[in-house]
Amino acid sequence: MGPVKVDVPSPEKFLQKHSKEPKLANRSTESHGKQDDCIDFIETPLKKLCDDQKKPRVPLRTDHPVMGIQTKKNFIKTNAVETIMSVPKKPQPNYVDTRRGDKQLLDTSGLVPKFTNKKDYGQTPEYLIKRNEEVQKAQEEYDAYIKERILQGSMKQLSDEERDAVLQGLKKNWGELHHQYQGISVVTDTTPKKYRKERLETEMKQLEKDIDMIERHKTIYIANR
Numbered sequence: 001m002g003p004v005k006v007d008v009p010s011p012e013k014f015l016q017k018h019s020k021e022p023k024l025a026n027r028s029t030e031s032h033g034k035q036d037d038c039i040d041f042i043e044t045p046l047k048k049l050c051d052d053q054k055k056p057r058v059p060l061r062t063d064h065p066v067m068g069i070q071t072k073k074n075f076i077k078t079n080a081v082e083t084i085m086s087v088p089k090k091p092q093p094n095y096v097d098t099r100r101g102d103k104q105l106l107d108t109s110g111l112v113p114k115f116t117n118k119k120d121y122g123q124t125p126e127y128l129i130k131r132n133e134e135v136q137k138a139q140e141e142y143d144a145y146i147k148e149r150i151l152q153g154s155m156k157q158l159s160d161e162e163r164d165a166v167l168q169g170l171k172k173n174w175g176e177l178h179h180q181y182q183g184i185s186v187v188t189d190t191t192p193k194k195y196r197k198e199r200l201e202t203e204m205k206q207l208e209k210d211i212d213m214i215e216r217h218k219t220i221y222i223a224n225r
Contacts, residue, residue: 146221158220167214174207 093106106112115121149155158166181200188194214220 150221154224156222156224158222163214163218163220167211170207170211170214174204174211177204177207 094103095106095109095111096103107114146155150157177200181197181204184197184200185193188197
């Protein structure tokens, strides 16, 4: 019962600096040898790099340069032969675009006809040729399908007279609806007026779509029921 009795530390064993930090175990002689080898392996390139970057030592006062060395090479003839045998450098074509003499490269200016001189200039690219062939093949398959359906009697092609008659009838209906639409009062304050106006607009838009479809397609097929 009561508080726990703990031995009081001695005043001589006071807390010292770094005393509570973990300490590494003592290593054997073999491990020290391996560590030294690793350190030498790592430090060797660094040491070599440092040695390469060091400047040469300052010569001593007693050091004397080597004197009396001469060469028998004729530099004048050597330079003359190299100049004669070398290929002369072609000057770059430039153009001047200001009165002050500012020069620009001619090759990158767009003034030289590079693309027009190519072998394949003006020819249809291969991908367009391939695409046109695919479109033509699809059209031929569609035409064959239509002919087969016509022979079976399930489809009928409108003649030019029937197509013109249908087109004129649609235009006549649109004209009648347009005449009714112009007769509507400007103020649509009641529900029947709004409903009539919306109905006429919807029917006129549908007739316009039908007229445009018939005018764009010269050949029209109708399925027989």
